[in-house]
Amino acid sequence: MKKTEIELRTERTEWFLQERFGMFIHWGLYAIPARGEWVRNAERTSVEDYQPYFDGFNPEKYDPRVWAKAAKAAGMKYAVLTAKHHDGFCLFDSKLTDYKSTRTQAGRDLVREFLEAFREEGLKVGLYYSLIDWHHPDYPAYGDKIHPMRDNEAYKRDPATFGNYLDYMHGQVRELLTDYGKLDIMWFDFSYGEMKGEKWRATELMGMIRSLQPHIIVDNRLEASGEEGGSIYTQNPSFYAGDFASPEQIIPPSGVTDETGASIPWEACITLNNNWGYSAADKTYKSATTVIRKLVECVSKNGNLLLNVGPNAKGEIPAESLSILAEVGEWMARNGDSIYGCGQETELPKPEWGRYTRKGNKLYAHLFEASVGPVNLLGLAGKIKSARLLADGSELFVTRPWNAAMYPNDAYFNFAQPDSFTYPLPDERDTVVELMLND
Numbered sequence: 001m002k003k004t005e006i007e008l009r010t011e012r013t014e015w016f017l018q019e020r021f022g023m024f025i026h027w028g029l030y031a032i033p034a035r036g037e038w039v040r041n042a043e044r045t046s047v048e049d050y051q052p053y054f055d056g057f058n059p060e061k062y063d064p065r066v067w068a069k070a071a072k073a074a075g076m077k078y079a080v081l082t083a084k085h086h087d088g089f090c091l092f093d094s095k096l097t098d099y100k101s102t103r104t105q106a107g108r109d110l111v112r113e114f115l116e117a118f119r120e121e122g123l124k125v126g127l128y129y130s131l132i133d134w135h136h137p138d139y140p141a142y143g144d145k146i147h148p149m150r151d152n153e154a155y156k157r158d159p160a161t162f163g164n165y166l167d168y169m170h171g172q173v174r175e176l177l178t179d180y181g182k183l184d185i186m187w188f189d190f191s192y193g194e195m196k197g198e199k200w201r202a203t204e205l206m207g208m209i210r211s212l213q214p215h216i217i218v219d220n221r222l223e224a225s226g227e228e229g230g231s232i233y234t235q236n237p238s239f240y241a242g243d244f245a246s247p248e249q250i251i252p253p254s255g256v257t258d259e260t261g262a263s264i265p266w267e268a269c270i271t272l273n274n275n276w277g278y279s280a281a282d283k284t285y286k287s288a289t290t291v292i293r294k295l296v297e298c299v300s301k302n303g304n305l306l307l308n309v310g311p312n313a314k315g316e317i318p319a320e321s322l323s324i325l326a327e328v329g330e331w332m333a334r335n336g337d338s339i340y341g342c343g344q345e346t347e348l349p350k351p352e353w354g355r356y357t358r359k360g361n362k363l364y365a366h367l368f369e370a371s372v373g374p375v376n377l378l379g380l381a382g383k384i385k386s387a388r389l390l391a392d393g394s395e396l397f398v399t400r401p402w403n404a405a406m407y408p409n410d411a412y413f414n415f416a417q418p419d420s421f422t423y424p425l426p427d428e429r430d431t432v433v434e435l436m437l438n439d
Contacts, residue, residue, distance in 0.1 A: 019077035024308035026276040037277030058105035062315025064117035074325040075332025078124035088135025126185025138165040191224035202240040217243040255301030267304035288327035338364035374412035
């Protein structure tokens with residue numbers, strides 16, 4: 001019997017839902033102006049005025065092995081690099097254009113080096129590819145919603161030539177899937193307005209992808225709203241609906257579900273500061289505590305976190321980003337068991353002091369807030385076999401203190417004796433307690 005799209009999606013995403021934490025990397029010519037990856041759009045920059053960045057691109061300090069080691073040390077299990085962003089510049093040696101890294105001063109296939117370095121560290125690899133292209137002469141410009149030349153009548157395009165761009169776009173995706181070895185993720189960005197679904201020849205594109213690398217997982221951005229066929233949020237998703245939803249710069253309040261309320265694979269893509277591409281003036285970095293807690297929040301809702309870094313024009317991940325990643329990694333080294341392979345606790349309400357993640361009969365209590373007196377485990381009286389501090393494996397006592405007798409259905413624990421006293425959290429960022437539940 002032929003498997004449904006949902007059954008195939010479930011098989012393809014099994015690893016994805018185990019790994020939970022990945023690195024997103026936005027990098028390209030826009031690292032030189034250093035005002036974010038949408039600088040051409042925001043400043044209405046023409047191809048000609050953008051050309052000096054191509055001419056000056058020479059990231060002499062680019063060493064993807066450094067990036068890969070930082071990702072692995074942070075506890076990340078996979079990474080996705082922008083092979084081509086909206087400006088059309090390719091970090092790979094495409095045979096279909098000269099607008100690529102190998103024709104700059106760098107003279108290097110930056111995608112190939114990225115893939116080799118991350119694979120060497122045992123990380124899964126993915127490539128981001130923009131469906132949009134502000135450099136290609138057959139992509140809609142004047143009158144388009146977001147093209148830098150949208151208000152310039154000199155950039156009117158003949159709609160009849162759009163097929164030339166689609167041939168180019170499909171051809172580049174084919175190159176990435178045939179010339180660079182096994183990829184684990186194809187991350188498309190993005191559909192909007194009328195530019196969605198079959199406007200991209202999406203069925204044909206997905207057919208090629210599945211024929212070349214049937215195992216690969218694809219995000220849900222070939223469509224904008226699911227109006228053409230079933231979206232990923234339905235029980236009958238289309239062939240090109242994708243394998244996982246991709247909420248951006250937001251963590252959905254209740255996770256991501258289909259129309260019946262069933263959880264579907266999803267990944268929140270979040271920036272480490274406020275920009276995807278390098279922005280020299282943006283110093284509003286999220287703290288390691290915020291990253292840890294947001295990762296926990298995603299997992300507690302059956303989701304992944306894809307955390308973005310934006311390397312500078314020299315090819316370096318900013319020092320602030322590396323420092324945050326290192327601290328996250330220090331926490332993950334001791335508490336990663338509460339993240340990898342874990343998901344939502346469906347039988348208990350969200351606790352007031354933090355969140356739960358669960359893996360089989362192991363329930364992980366993530367404490368973000370210190371308790372006055374013993375920590376309440378609502379509804380767990382008689383259900384806990386043992387408790388220990390995950391970071392060091394030390395035993396904790398599950399008790400019923402004298403001053404909690406009026407709550408017979410709840411269990412309690414504390415970090416020292418006597419259990420009715422108040423103690424500080426061992427880790428203020430997130431103290432994780434592993435609760436072994438009775439079979």
